[in-house]
Amino acid sequence: MKMVFVIYNELFDARVMALLRAADIDYYTRWTDLHGKGHGTDPHLGKGGYPGTNAALMIAFEHEEPLENLIARIKASNADTKRPDDRIRLFQVPLDRIV
Numbered sequence: 001m002k003m004v005f006v007i008y009n010e011l012f013d014a015r016v017m018a019l020l021r022a023a024d025i026d027y028y029t030r031w032t033d034l035h036g037k038g039h040g041t042d043p044h045l046g047k048g049g050y051p052g053t054n055a056a057l058m059i060a061f062e063h064e065e066p067l068e069n070l071i072a073r074i075k076a077s078n079a080d081t082k083r084p085d086d087r088i089r090l091f092q093v094p095l096d097r098i099v
Contacts, residue, residue: 001095002067006057006074007034008088009044013055016088019077020057023069029058041085060095067092 008016010032020028034054037043043050061067071090078087 001098002061002064003093003095004057004059004061004067004070005091005093006059006088007038007054007091009086010053010055012086012088015077016055016057019070019073019088023066023073025059025066025070027059031056031058038089060098062098 006016006028020026032053032055033046034056035043035045036054042052044052044054046053059070074088074090081087
């Protein structure tokens with residue numbers, strides 16, 4: 001089992017939701033209005049010179065197939081995205097248990 005965190009600029013919420021629908025994933029936990037900075041990207045601080053904010057999805061996968069489908073779709077979307085700040089990030093970690 002795996003857990004992933006999908007991080008993206010909130011401006012691209014519709015794009016990310018479309019990727020989830022295309023991958024037949026209808027389960028997630030979503031956080032909005034997140035502040036932070038990634039490697040090689042501008043800060044997203046919600047105010048001042050960096051007004052943008054991020055969103056994060058937490059998705060638990062019991063099976064590999066839907067996860068691999070989502071990863072392929074994110075890679076394809078990112079390949080068409082010119083600015084690194086506009087790319088969708090996916091962080092994958094082991095998941096020991098779902099209760």
